[in-house]
Amino acid sequence: MKSNKFTEALARPYFRTKRMLLHLTDFLIRDRTKRNSFCSWATFPHFSETINHEPYAPHINVAFCFNQNLILQATTTILSLLHNSPACTYEIYCITDITSKQQQALQKTITLASSKSKIHFLKPNSDYADAKLGTWSDAIYWRCMLPALLPQIDQILYADVDTVFLSDLRDVNEIDFGDNLIAGCFDKPGYINSGFMVMNLKQIRAENKYPQMIDWARNNLTKYPDQDMINHICRGRILQLSRKYNLIVVAAYSMLKTMTIKQYNELKHPVMLHYAGKLKPWNYEIKSFLHLIYGENTHA
Numbered sequence: 102m103k104s105n106k107f108t109e110a111l112a113r114p115y116f117r118t119k120r121m122l123l124h125l126t127d128f129l130i131r132d133r134t135k136r137n138s139f140c141s142w143a144t145f146p147h148f149s150e151t152i153n154h155e156p157y158a159p160h161i162n163v164a165f166c167f168n169q170n171l172i173l174q175a176t177t178t179i180l181s182l183l184h185n186s187p188a189c190t191y192e193i194y195c196i197t198d199i200t201s202k203q204q205q206a207l208q209k210t211i212t213l214a215s216s217k218s219k220i221h222f223l224k225p226n227s228d229y230a231d232a233k234l235g236t237w238s239d240a241i242y243w244r245c246m247l248p249a250l251l252p253q254i255d256q257i258l259y260a261d262v263d264t265v266f267l268s269d270l271r272d273v274n275e276i277d278f279g280d281n282l283i284a285g286c287f288d289k290p291g292y293i294n295s296g297f298m299v300m301n302l303k304q305i306r307a308e309n310k311y312p313q314m315i316d317w318a319r320n321n322l323t324k325y326p327d328q329d330m331i332n333h334i335c336r337g338r339i340l341q342l343s344r345k346y347n348l349i350v351v352a353a354y355s356m357l358k359t360m361t362i363k364q365y366n367e368l369k370h371p372v373m374l375h376y377a378g379k380l381k382p383w384n385y386e387i388k389s390f391l392h393l394i395y396g397e398n399t400h401a
């Protein structure tokens with residue numbers, strides 16, 4: 102197993118997608134002072150990489166939740182999904198507080214990238230107004246509003262925006278939930294990582310779990326508030342998915358040391374990479390990012 106090759110392969114997609122974004126725009130991501138000039142770069146006119154879809158491409162519901170500070174990161178995630186899964190089209194639901202001008206710009210970018218995918222914008226509700234937050238942003242609970250914000254939808258994939266997609270999500274539509282309320286990858290046995298969740302919204306509503314979620318969030322403050330709440334409410338009814346759907350980049354290097362060949366072969370082609378934790382790729386150039394997450398032995 103070539104560990105350098107493996108770890109580089111996990112870091113590069115973010116930077117590749119970022120380059121695509123830079124190509125799409127004349128926005129300079131490194132210039133922090135320009136971070137808010139979203140509207141000017143998103144309408145860059147010379148983008149011609151529109152995807153040609155298969156005639157019967159699977160259509161998949163996805164949701165992203167992000168505030169004003171993460172527009173660029175959300176755009177990177179969404180573009181990676183559209184570009185790396187040309188055989189699918191997406192109904193993209195964004196729970197966000199961005200302005201209508203920013204919405205228009207993001208919509209235009211998405212339409213340019215994939216003419217058959219659609220993006221919808223919804224404002225967060227106030228159901229979690231009294232939820233305990235600690236030092237977290239109130240945006241952590243926006244994903245927990247999906248059962249109420251999307252009453253017409255039975256099943257949806259939620260993903261964080263510190264992620265990059267490398268292939269399509271058609272398998273997600275095929276998930277057989279059985280009696281389960283949610284599906285995702287386990288951080289520890291029975292405990293889901295909330296950065297990638299396929300939610301059985303219909304069943305969550307049918308069993309009236311939504312008020313229980315709000316109630317728990319009001320009365321408990323834990324290390325990972327939304328994630329702990331979801332795990333508490335759904336305990337024992339969480340369907341485990343392969344780690345390839347939510348491969349946590351900072352954890353991958355240590356996982357590599359104990360992985361079997363079978364696991365390695367499965368994770369060699371991840372569906373989604375998750376840059377969870379404090380080290381975010383958008384704050385670094387690729388060389389220093391690799392150095393920080395994998396140490397001295399890694400070269401970019």
Ligand SMILES: [Mn+2]
Pocket residue numbers: 261262263296375376377378
């Ligand atoms: Mn995350």
